[in-house]
Amino acid sequence: MAPTVVKIEDRGYVRPEVLVSTEWVAEHLEDPGVRIVESDEDPLLYASGHIPGAVEVDWTRDLNDQLRRDYLQKEGFDALMSRIGVTEDTVVVFYGDKNNWWAAYAAWVFHLFGHDNIRIMDGGRLKWQKEGRTLVRERPVYPPTNYDAPVRDDKRFRVFRDHVLAHVAEGKKLIDVRSPEEFNGTRLHMENYPNEGALRGGHIPGAASVPWAKAVNPEDGTFLPADELKSIYADGAGIHPDDDVIVYCRIGERSSHTWFVLRYLLGYGSVRNYDGSWTEWGNLVGAPIER
Amino acid sequence: MPAALREVLDDLALFPDRADRIEALIDIGSDYQNFSAEQVPRDERLRVPGCESEVFFLAIDRPGGGKEYRFAVDNPQGISAMALAAILQRASGSSREDIAAIPEDLVYRIFGNELSMGKSLGLNNMLRVLKLA
Numbered sequence: 001m002a003p004t005v006v007k008i009e010d011r012g013y014v015r016p017e018v019l020v021s022t023e024w025v026a027e028h029l030e031d032p033g034v035r036i037v038e039s040d041e042d043p044l045l046y047a048s049g050h051i052p053g054a055v056e057v058d059w060t061r062d063l064n065d066q067l068r069r070d071y072l073q074k075e076g077f078d079a080l081m082s083r084i085g086v087t088e089d090t091v092v093v094f095y096g097d098k099n100n101w102w103a104a105y106a107a108w109v110f111h112l113f114g115h116d117n118i119r120i121m122d123g124g125r126l127k128w129q130k131e132g133r134t135l136v137r138e139r140p141v142y143p144p145t146n147y148d149a150p151v152r153d154d155k156r157f158r159v160f161r162d163h164v165l166a167h168v169a170e171g172k173k174l175i176d177v178r179s180p181e182e183f184n185g186t187r188l189h190m191e192n193y194p195n196e197g198a199l200r201g202g203h204i205p206g207a208a209s210v211p212w213a214k215a216v217n218p219e220d221g222t223f224l225p226a227d228e229l230k231s232i233y234a235d236g237a238g239i240h241p242d243d244d245v246i247v248y249c250r251i252g253e254r255s256s257h258t259w260f261v262l263r264y265l266l267g268y269g270s271v272r273n274y275d276g277s278w279t280e281w282g283n284l285v286g287a288p289i290e291r
Numbered sequence: 292m293p294a295a296l297r298e299v300l301d302d303l304a305l306f307p308d309r310a311d312r313i314e315a316l317i318d319i320g321s322d323y324q325n326f327s328a329e330q331v332p333r334d335e336r337l338r339v340p341g342c343e344s345e346v347f348f349l350a351i352d353r354p355g356g357g358k359e360y361r362f363a364v365d366n367p368q369g370i371s372a373m374a375l376a377a378i379l380q381r382a383s384g385s386s387r388e389d390i391a392a393i394p395e396d397l398v399y400r401i402f403g404n405e406l407s408m409g410k411s412l413g414l415n416n417m418l419r420v421l422k423l424a
Binding site for chain 2: 041042043044045047048058059060061097098125126129
């Protein structure tokens with residue numbers, strides 16, 4: 001039996017408008033003010049069938065600098081937005097595979113360029129597919145726009161290792177969203193994932209362990225209601241809305257999902273993503289580690 | 292390397308454009324037919340490790356020599372796994388020497404190197420279980 005899904009507006013979120021249902025998306029397929037964006041881990045998924053009118057934003061090719069370990073710069077973001085026909089006023093609706101893991105990652109990168117007029121489709125691609133909704137293979141083409149993004153702002157939602165070191169020294173809050181085994185150092189990598197070369201296992205001192213997928217109903221990929229999320233993050237992990245919080249994982253993708261939950265669904269005022277994450281910290285000479 | 296796999300690589304080489312190659316792989320994946328539980332038992336011992344697409348693998352000795360390779364892919368979204376299953380199953384009946392000669396980087400030759408680490412592991416493990424069978 002399909003799980004009962006509480007309506008988004010009845011789940012008690014601080015910013016419920018950032019989450020849209022599959023029904024909402026189906027009703028806005030022709031809306032010129034809305035651009036639907038699929039972002040997946042599996043490179044064949046979008047091409048094999050996507051929501052009508054949806055464009056693809058690939059996390060490796062479109063969002064990352066192809067040489068340095070960094071995200072694209074303003075010029076690249078302007079070109080991307082122009083290519084997918086997005087203006088500064090367009091509502092961008094993300095969805096994707098793996099419970100919107102990569103969709104949240106793309107949404108977080110968009111925020112670095114000030115495009116926070118975003119939504120995430122609750123339940124992601126799997127829910128749309130399970131509901132038997134239409135998928136098409138035609139790639140839409142939209143008239144290019146003249147998007148003029150601000151220079152990327154790495155201060156509001158992103159932190160680097162020196163900031164994390166200071167954050168730790170000040171005893172501020174961190175959330176490690178990796179698996180418990182990665183957190184306690186018995187694994188250097190996610191279960192069933194390759195070892196990415198981290199030389200030390202464990203976690204950043206003081207971090208609370210809250211695996212990212214706890215925020216999601218495993219049955220249908222929808223986000224849990226606010227009271228259950230509060231129980232996980234505030235009651236369970238001691239992370240409260242007025243805390244200055246840093247989230248991290250392995251390379252900053254899983255933690256983007258938690259960043260979205262804390263910032264939008266629970267309304268935490270200061271949440272930043274450390275995308276250097278364990279692939280940097282676990283190799284950083286002299287960095288403090290706990291197990 | 293088995294001639295059937297060499298042929299796949301040669302065919303894919305005709306598509307230097309990534310989008311065209313993806314379309315070709317989707318076409319290959321769309322030909323894939325999943326196996327029933329009778330044909331490939333969903334036994335944990337047959338599960339391909341690290342593959343989130345719920346893939347099970349069975350190799351059966353063929354009377355005339357070689358093995359028949361069967362990959363069962365249970366995740367309807369596992370389109371990459373289905374494509375690779377369809378490709379690897381073409382190696383059925385190949386000699387041990389040919390199987391051993393399948394290059395370790397076959398997955399990257401097929402899909403390109405822009406796979407996530409998790410996706411790479413799952414697909415590479417499909418190749419590994421076949422080579423170890």
